[in-house]
Amino acid sequence: MTEEARLQILEQIAGIITGDDQRAMEEVRLCTREPQVYQQQYCGRYRERGIDLPDAAGNDLQWLGVADILIEHGYAAERDWKDEKEDFIYFLSQLRPFAALGLSIQEDELDEDDGIDAWCEILARQWSAEKVRVADFGIDSDSYVLFLAGEEQLSALQKLAKQIGQWIT
Template structure:
């Protein structure tokens, strides 16, 4: 069963985890059969306070799958910059830029301002910092080639969700 929304969701998953088809499979499982996905992942979803299907379940499934595959760092709205830097550096998609990561860890700004600053600095390496909005008080953060940032935002919107790029 293919629909434009489903296809866009699959495209986002593939864009963010091209070598991990399991990420796409999990997001599509939540899209195709939310009840079964809820049963199969009840413990994990319970941690988020989710106990029934809702329209955002495929996006949550994507966030969780990306996290499990080292492609997403979920940080609190008031996380310290050094902690955010450390989590981003641990992502499989993090650029090898030691001086950049060191300088980011030393910045002292509120979380949102730090993300904007980090986004600008990461763009100089050809990497975009983006958030997959799950309408929560956290920031699910991904790193991707800057050349694909607009695709992420467009595909997320086509899938019915929101992604935004920092530092532009």
């Protein structure tokens, strides 16, 4: 795969998740097309993740950059693997697509002793009529970068991510 094809796929993934939000996509294009400028401008984000910029691989930096852009623009929320139920519900409900999709969470169905994986399965059942899933933008960490996607979108996103050596679940 050419570098140009990889960048186009990365931009396509971001476009699907953000609904081609102009402001978010401008930042994504800066991350993909001018990575050194982006990394210099947002080096604090990488430092927070414990990443030493000169030593990190460019492909992974761009993937992480897109994850951070999704978070910054309200399309994703990064949650620790041991997240509290109340925090999980709060941050999911604050995602930009949540209200637009007309979603609600029946909190009593989520067991406080479970974790994110179990809660996402329950939400998949709750939202089966809307055909919406909570997806994870894989960043090879003990945290989740969660976003909302329609079932068909999620399938397309998973295929695209795989093509560039990344993963979305």
